[in-house]
Structure formats: structure tokens, C-alpha cells
Amino acid sequence: MSLFIVPGQFYQVSHETTTYNDPLGREDLNEDAKEPSQPGPNQLQSYSNLVYTTMMNGKAEVKNVLHLGCRTVEWIKALAQDFPRCQAVALDVAPGNERLVNDLPSNVRLEIDNLDYGLQHFFDAFDVVSIRLASLRARGFQRLLEHASRALRQNGVLEVLECDLFAYNQDHEPISANTIDPLGTYPWWATFLAYIRQAVDVLGGSVKAASTMGDWITGCRDLGNVRRIQIWVPVALGDSQAEHGTCQIMKDHLAAIFDLSKPLLLGNGLPISLYNMLVENVRQELQSSDRLQYARVYSVQATKCSI
Known part of the structure; x- marks a missing residue:
């Protein structure tokens, strides 16, 4: 049973700025809503042009949004604040940062559940489905993608971001x-x-x-207008402070890996003493490393095809 907590390429192949002129005005868009983020690290915490366009379409419709893998909740918080008439569900396998969760807008419902149970109860219900760094949360990741596509309404948007679980140096080469x-x-x-x-x-x-989800989404007959994107995001700045904000955002996302990986690694025979030593040294390295390190994040966006 689910637990409900109700609180209060990255090179883009094509990128268009969407303009929407509504002579009647829009009561469902916050006046302080930001422009959709440009392709790049900011998409870790803000929404894309494709999502923005979907949320803006349909004057009287209440939009439903599903966010999977929401430990930092910054993405769903930004969307819910900018579109206060939308109804959002943030779903993950464990609660995230308590301070962030308690600060969620009233139109966001947090649900704690096992992603491997499936999303059947969400089919045909959402205008936007966002999946972020959830591959470790679900053993059947392709099945999760399939269910996410079926959770979309016609013309709804699927947006997936995943890290490939490798570390890279400043030249974007894998670190041994x-x-x-x-x-x-x-x-x-x-x-x-x-x-x-x-x-x-x-x-x-x-x-x-992460690297194969784009092929599956492209081959899904229910999805079209597929956009495949890749971004290099710093996780350790070394001597550079130019991307400090982006680096911290990524660290917040990756922090969930420590909790998610513990039962995984111990279940595979890693001694608890070695696990604790690794985590302690990883935290120290990411905080004070003198070497620049990157994560490679894949993003795929697609639209649910009309019948």
C-alpha cells in the first residue's frame, strides 16, 4: 500500500522558444513564472520548453503532472509554483530531504511506493510525466518507461533524465x-x-x-517527436568554481544514490565496513577534490501520439 504525505546531446537537436498569446489572460500561470530553461544543467531543476508548451496549452484544462524519482523535489516544486492550478504527484521509493518535502506547494502530493509494482493506477491520467535518476529505483526500468508512456494522456509529454553510473574527468573521459x-x-x-x-x-x-532508453522510447509506437539530449554535469569542481550552483544541484540528485545503493551493494556481498569506508571517502572527495569530475546525463523527451 502506498503512503501519502500531503505537504503544505546537453546539446539540443532542436530548440524553439515558445510564445503564447492569450487575449483573455491566464489565471493558472503564476506571474513570476520563469522562462523555460535553455538546454543545459539548469534542466535538472527546471522544466523544458516542451513541458512549458504542454502546460500552457488548453485554457480551461487542469493539467496533471507525475514526477518519478523526486528525492530533491526541486523540479516538481518549480512547476507546481509556476502553474498553481495543476495537480502534481511526486512518487519515489523513500522520502527525500525533510526540509524540501515540507516546503512543497499545496498542489503537490508526495507518494512513497515501490516503482516495481507498476503504474497501472495512473494510466491515461497525466499531461506530463517526468522521470529523474530512477534507474536504481526500479529493476525493470524498461517496464517503468512503458508504464510511464501509458500514464500519459494524448499529446502528453514524457521527459526522462538518467545518469550512466560512470565518473568522467575534465576531458570527458571515463575515470578508471x-x-x-x-x-x-x-x-x-x-x-x-x-x-x-x-x-x-x-x-x-x-x-x-541511461544510454539505451532513447532507443526504446524512439521505438515505442505510442510516442513520437523524440528529442535525445546529453549533458556533462560537474560533480566535483576541483580548482574551478565557475559551475558551483550546477555542481550542488547534481550533488543533491546523486545523494540519493547512497541510500539506494546500500541494500543493493550489501545484497551483492560487499562488507558493511567497506561500504561505510567508500561512502565516507566519496563524500569527502566530492566535497574537496582537487580534480574536476563530471557525470554524464542522458535526457530523452517525447510526446504521446494522437490516435
Whole structure:
């Protein structure tokens, strides 16, 4: 049973700025609503042009939004505040940051549930479905994508962002992990991710969920207008502070990996002492590393085809 908590390429292939002129005005759009984010790291916490256009279409309609993988809740919070007449459901396997959750707008309902149970009760109900860093939350990630597409109404928008579970250097080359030395050494973050990939593979999950989801969505007959995007997001700044804000946003998203990975890694035989050592050193490395490190995030957007 679900627990409900009711609180108060990234190069884009095509990018158009949407203009909407409504002579009657719109009561459902907050006057302080921001313009949709440009392609880039800001899409981690703000909504895209495609979502913006969908929310703006249909003067009298109340839009329904489903957000999966919502630990930081910043994305759904921004959307719900800018469109106060929409009704939003934020679904995850565990509560997120208590301070952020308690600060959610009144038109957002937080639901705690196992994503592997499926989304059958949400079919044909939403205008926007957003999935963010949820591949570790669901063993059947392709099934989750299928259910997300079926949760959309006609002309609804699916937006998925996933990290590929590798660490990259300043030249966007993979950082070699060190899973041989039981005492570990730099690079801690790359090594931690390698342990996660091993466990996911052994337990029957997909370590290529991020890089292959675009192919599945493109091949789904119910979805069209597919846009595949890729972005390099800093997770450790090294000596650079130019992207401090973006780096912190990504860290907030990745923080959930520590909680999600613990049962995964221990279930695959990793000793608790080694797990604790890895987490402690990863946190320290990401906070004070003298080397620039990136995460690669894949984003796919698509529209539910009309009958």
C-alpha cells in the first residue's frame, strides 16, 4: 500500500522558444513564472520548453503532472509554483530531504511506493510525466518507461533524465575505478559507481539503462517527436568554481544514490565496513577534490501520439 504525505546531446537537436498569446489572460500561470530553461544543467531543476508548451496549452484544462524519482523535489516544486492550478504527484521509493518535502506547494502530493509494482493506477491520467535518476529505483526500468508512456494522456509529454553510473574527468573521459585494492584509493567516486554497476549486473538490472532508453522510447509506437539530449554535469569542481550552483544541484540528485545503493551493494556481498569506508571517502572527495569530475546525463523527451 502506498503512503501519502500531503505537504503544505546537453546539446539540443532542436530548440524553439515558445510564445503564447492569450487575449483573455491566464489565471493558472503564476506571474513570476520563469522562462523555460535553455538546454543545459539548469534542466535538472527546471522544466523544458516542451513541458512549458504542454502546460500552457488548453485554457480551461487542469493539467496533471507525475514526477518519478523526486528525492530533491526541486523540479516538481518549480512547476507546481509556476502553474498553481495543476495537480502534481511526486512518487519515489523513500522520502527525500525533510526540509524540501515540507516546503512543497499545496498542489503537490508526495507518494512513497515501490516503482516495481507498476503504474497501472495512473494510466491515461497525466499531461506530463517526468522521470529523474530512477534507474536504481526500479529493476525493470524498461517496464517503468512503458508504464510511464501509458500514464500519459494524448499529446502528453514524457521527459526522462538518467545518469550512466560512470565518473568522467575534465576531458570527458571515463575515470578508471579501483575495485582490486580492498583498502581503496583515489578515485573513490568512480570506484563506488563501479561497485554499483557490478551489483546491478549480478542482480539482473540494466547498467546501460541511461544510454539505451532513447532507443526504446524512439521505438515505442505510442510516442513520437523524440528529442535525445546529453549533458556533462560537474560533480566535483576541483580548482574551478565557475559551475558551483550546477555542481550542488547534481550533488543533491546523486545523494540519493547512497541510500539506494546500500541494500543493493550489501545484497551483492560487499562488507558493511567497506561500504561505510567508500561512502565516507566519496563524500569527502566530492566535497574537496582537487580534480574536476563530471557525470554524464542522458535526457530523452517525447510526446504521446494522437490516435
